[in-house]
Amino acid sequence: MRFTHTLGVAFETHLAEARYADVQQDAFSEWRRKVKRKLRHRAPTPALQGLSGPPSPTGGRLFQTAAVEPFWQRIRGHLERENSARLRSVLSEGVEGVLNQLHPGISWRAPYLRVDTATGPEEIELAGEGLLITPSLFATHPLILGADRTHTGVPALAYSISLDPDSASTIWQEEEEDRDASLRDLLGHTRASVLACVRNPKTTSEISRCLHISNPSASKHVGVLRRSGLVSTSRRKGFVLHSLTQLGEAVLG
Missing domain, CATH: 1.10.10.10 (Winged helix-like DNA-binding domain superfamily/Winged helix DNA-binding domain)
Structure with missing residues (x-):
């Protein structure tokens, strides 16, 4: 088991399309307004379901350029700080303690890690094959990705992190x-x-x-x-x- 700060800009872009399609007032509202201006009201296709691969070469690339890349340096910094905090917690509370604190929808009872995903609860048996754990800014729920979809050779657990108003105002400033x-x-x-x-x-x-x-x-x-x-x-x-x-x-x- 190991921790990493992100699965990359394409992965976050894939999740960002679903965030963009949401109409609620939240920490992403300012970001949606800015992206909407850039895209001139282009309606994206929500990409949360499936996560079968990177964004499409045309529309997905346009969305990534407008919605994620202008903010990527700050997004990555925010994810790095989150990951560093978890690594420090491992030293003080152990891996089991950290797993139970990642997200309200994630719980650990050896040898199973239970994850409440957008499509329902799933369990991962941690039996030595490895697991990559990463925070995600745009994910709305925790996600489990198979080894074939992470480009790392091991499955991954991406957990969604909350965004407070101060962090949001900093991240969405271009x-x-x-x-x-x-x-x-x-x-x-x-x-x-x-x-x-x-x-x-x-x-x-x-x-x-x-x-x-x-x-x-x-x-x-x-x-x-x-x-x-x-x-x-x-x-x-x-x-x-x-x-x-x-x-x-x-x-x-």
């Missing part, structure tokens, strides 16, 4: 949103908006209208950004234009 939030923390909301506004060169009046701030306020923020080396100011055809420097472009990403 890289671009991260960068924008960090920039706002660094510069302040208005100044960060001014910096983004001058991706295309603008006059002070244009910045003012774009951001709904006064001309003196726009001029003040541009001055700070210019002294910081993020914005340059030049005169073109009688207009004073503000634009990003190379450093400003690098900061915006």
Whole structure:
């Protein structure tokens, strides 16, 4: 028996389609909204039943690109932390203690591991052939997978983990949103908006209208950004234009 943090992005994608099809308000609601925008209301086919293989090369790949890959680094980190916690528990409570704490639908009574799956209770006899145990973010119920479906040569037990609101808000934040939030923390909301506004060169009046701030306020923020080396100011055809420097472009990403 051994523990691993994930069976991979394709496995989680397979389960994520069923989560996406769910309409309840839960820790995945923000994720569904973001995926829906990406897919432009494409309706996925729920893939929980069967788990016969990886997502289809067309629709499944599109769904994986939109729904899982943008968040995968955080999802994997969350699963790694869960797996590490279980490994620490093995040292203090033993394997039997951990098996009985994985999930309310999983219980151990030697030599059988009882698992309440989505299709009903199943039992695994742990008789030395090995078992791979892994957490899953998108699984709605514990799952038992045969050795032929894990690519590891041993059967696997994937148990669903709960997602608290704080973890959810962190996981569903995308890289671009991260960068924008960090920039706002660094510069302040208005100044960060001014910096983004001058991706295309603008006059002070244009910045003012774009951001709904006064001309003196726009001029003040541009001055700070210019002294910081993020914005340059030049005169073109009688207009004073503000634009990003190379450093400003690098900061915006």
